[in-house]
Amino acid sequence: MANEIGLTIRGVEASIYWSYLLVGTVSAWTLTRTSPADPGTITATVKTVDSFRASQHPLEFVVTHQHGAWRWPLQSLQMTGASLTAVLGPRE
Amino acid sequence: MGRDRIVEPETTRLFISDGDFIDVKKRLNHGESEEYYARISPFQIPGQPVRMDTRQIRTSKVLSYLLGWSLTQKGQPIPMSPDMPENARQAVLNSLDKSTFLEVFTAIDKHEDKVDAEDTALKNGKGDGKESPAISPSPVAVAGDTSGSEVSTDTSMTSSLTN
Numbered sequence: 399m400a401n402e403i404g405l406t407i408r409g410v411e412a413s414i415y416w417s418y419l420l421v422g423t424v425s426a427w428t429l430t431r432t433s434p435a436d437p438g439t440i441t442a443t444v445k446t447v448d449s450f451r452a453s454q455h456p457l458e459f460v461v462t463h464q465h466g467a468w469r470w471p472l473q474s475l476q477m478t479g480a481s482l483t484a485v486l487g488p489r490e
Numbered sequence: 491m492g493r494d495r496i497v498e499p500e501t502t503r504l505f506i507s508d509g510d511f512i513d514v515k516k517r518l519n520h521g522e523s524e525e526y527y528a529r530i531s532p533f534q535i536p537g538q539p540v541r542m543d544t545r546q547i548r549t550s551k552v553l554s555y556l557l558g559w560s561l562t563q564k565g566q567p568i569p570m571s572p573d574m575p576e577n578a579r580q581a582v583l584n585s586l587d588k589s590t591f592l593e594v595f596t597a598i599d600k601h602e603d604k605v606d607a608e609d610t611a612l613k614n615g616k617g618d619g620k621e622s623p624a625i626s627p628s629p630v631a632v633a634g635d636t637s638g639s640e641v642s643t644d645t646s647m648t649s650s651l652t653n
Contacts (some may be wrong), residue, residue: 418515418557418572452503462573 405431405438410441412461413474414484416454422447424482427461429470431486437473438486444477452477459484493612499558504597511616512594514555517605526554548595555598556583563589 407429414421427442429445440459457472497519505511518526529550533541553576561568583591634636 413573418501420572443498460573465572 404433404436405429409461411445412459413454414475415458415460416451416456419451420448421451421454421457427459429486437446437488438470440470440472440482440486442482442484444480444482449461456487457484459486502601504601506590506593510559510560512559513557514598514601515557517609518554520553526550529553537544548591549580551602552583552591552595552598553579556594559594561586565634 408484409427410488411423411425412427413423423445425445427440429438429440431438452475457475459470459472471487473485475482475484477483495519500516501513502516503511503513515522529543530546531540531542533543556570556579557572559568559570561570568582570579575580582593586594
């Protein structure tokens with residue numbers, strides 16, 4: 399059934415922002431959404447991070463491309479060493 | 491209870507001529523202010539009079555505040571984003587016509603003065619903390635500054651450096 403189709407997007411580099419302030423950069427990221435009801439999860443490897451800004455809210459996961467950027471709001475963000483896991487929030 | 495001490499990264503839209511606008515930071519935090527002063531006064535030695543790079547005074551203030559805009563060239567958006575490297579952002583600013591740059595600078599300078607006044611009033615217990623409308627400089631106000639020199643247009647910055 400169409401409403402059970404999941405989604406996986408992978409990328410090389412991305413950034414996390416607190417408004418216009420850069421929180422950090424990540425590499426080897428994967429966005430997984432198992433169903434339309436699933437808000438989605440991002441896993442990535444942390445390259446740089448400002449730990450104070452990472453504790454602020456709201457945060458956005460930003461992937462730049464040739465014609466602009468894709469932006470996903472983050473509901474939560476966890477970092478353990480160089481490993482990042484984030485749960486996506488609702489799209490604006 | 492004390493007042494908030496962290497600068498939240500808020501943005502404000504300022505309108506300039508011909509329906510164009512610029513998006514700017516509402517206020518700079520300590521780190522952004524230090525970067526601004528370092529750009530305009532890279533040669534400062536403790537105990538010595540401040541020596542400023544006068545070519546950078548207005549451009550540095552714009553670089554510190556500007557986040558984006560609606561400006562176009564031949565129907566295409568002129569890129570301006572905090573994601574861009576600083577030298578690329580500066581190169582775009584340097585390519586603007588003089589009157590457009592002056593409009594952008596004047597709008598930001600007035601915005602900074604307004605926010606500084608609000609902050610001072612709040613600290614003195616005179617403000618209500620509510621935001622007043624974004625500044626939209628009139629064409630007359632913008633054109634009125636066209637005779638100003640690079641150094642003399644930024645008196646508020648100079649006074650804050652010497653205080």
